[in-house]
Amino acid sequence: MELQRSDGEVNFEPNVKIKNTDLNMAAPETLLKLSDVTLRYDSGAGPVEVLKGVSLEVKGGESLAIIGPSGSGKSTLLNVIGTLDRPASGLVALAGEDLSQLNDVQLASVRNNRIGFIFQAHYLLPQCTVLENVLVPTLPGGKSDSREKAPERAQRLLKRVGLGDRTHHRPGQLSGGERQRTAVVRALINQPQLLLADEPTGSLDRASAQELATLLLELNREEGVTLIVVTHALDLAHKMGRVLELNDGRLTQAT
Numbered sequence: 001m002e003l004q005r006s007d008g009e010v011n012f013e014p015n016v017k018i019k020n021t022d023l024n025m026a027a028p029e030t031l032l033k034l035s036d037v038t039l040r041y042d043s044g045a046g047p048v049e050v051l052k053g054v055s056l057e058v059k060g061g062e063s064l065a066i067i068g069p070s071g072s073g074k075s076t077l078l079n080v081i082g083t084l085d086r087p088a089s090g091l092v093a094l095a096g097e098d099l100s101q102l103n104d105v106q107l108a109s110v111r112n113n114r115i116g117f118i119f120q121a122h123y124l125l126p127q128c129t130v131l132e133n134v135l136v137p138t139l140p141g142g143k144s145d146s147r148e149k150a151p152e153r154a155q156r157l158l159k160r161v162g163l164g165d166r167t168h169h170r171p172g173q174l175s176g177g178e179r180q181r182t183a184v185v186r187a188l189i190n191q192p193q194l195l196l197a198d199e200p201t202g203s204l205d206r207a208s209a210q211e212l213a214t215l216l217l218e219l220n221r222e223e224g225v226t227l228i229v230v231t232h233a234l235d236l237a238h239k240m241g242r243v244l245e246l247n248d249g250r251l252t253q254a255t
């Protein structure tokens with residue numbers, strides 16, 4: 001599938017469709033599907049079964065919160081969805097595409113172009129300005145159409161999140177909430193279908209956390225990006241369209 005061209009460029013078939021018709025991907029609006037996903041870590045202290053059969057279907061444009069006790073596997077699950085970790089068994093499909101069929105180059109392209117990540121720590125580059133930071137994902141292998149329009153898109157989104165007059169600041173010159181809003185714009189710059197946020201408000205004070213939560217939901221609606229947020233903050237979780245709880249390696253409807 002991967003074609004190494006003589007000029008050194010790597011080509012691949014962009015869409016490896018699921019061949020197994022039994023998977024029965026319901027309507028095309030299903031963006032993400034997990035079926036019976038398992039994952040265990042083999043550490044020195046013995047194996048830890050973290051995901052014991054997680055099934056989940058998320059429709060395009062949905063907003064979803066995942067809650068659960070510390071150590072229940074929320075970050076692990078987000079990493080599996082974000083293709084940073086491969087499950088031991090089970091299916092993870094994004095827009096009908098079985099991610100287990102993709103090679104590392106293809107997975108990197110999925111991560112860069114179709115999924116946006118926001119973490120508890122913003123991971124901004126300290127030596128770069130706000131504008132430069134949000135443009136980083138558009139540099140290598142970014143979508144060609146978004147690469148052309150990236151600077152304008154960056155300016156528009158930065159203005160949208162209230163950072164229009166901070167574009168030439170460096171992260172060290174920003175408040176915590178401003179840094180996290182910069183990370184949100186960076187996550188959205190390549191117009192991903194799916195935005196994954198792991199404790200995005202974890203390092204913010206209450207007011208900034210509320211502001212960021214509201215912003216994420218507004219962007220979910222305005223940009224049409226599907227949003228999955230892992231959080232301990234129940235008030236944030238209940239702002240989302242749906243709340244699921246990860247407990248004992250399985251996802252259930254939160255009560």
Ligand SMILES: Nc1ncnc2c1ncn2[C@@H]1O[C@H](COP(=O)(O)OP(=O)(O)OP(=O)(O)O)[C@@H](O)[C@H]1O
Binds near residue numbers: 041050068074077
């Ligand atoms: N690389 C690893 N090797 C071995 N065990 C790991 C590894 N990463 C995570 N674990 C274990 O897997 C379990 C789930 O970890 P994970 O980080 O997904 O939890 P979490 O629900 O995100 O917790 P928190 O709310 O504290 O962030 C934990 O028991 C953790 O110790």
Ligand SMILES: [Mg+2]
Binds near residue numbers: 074198
């Ligand atoms: Mg975690």
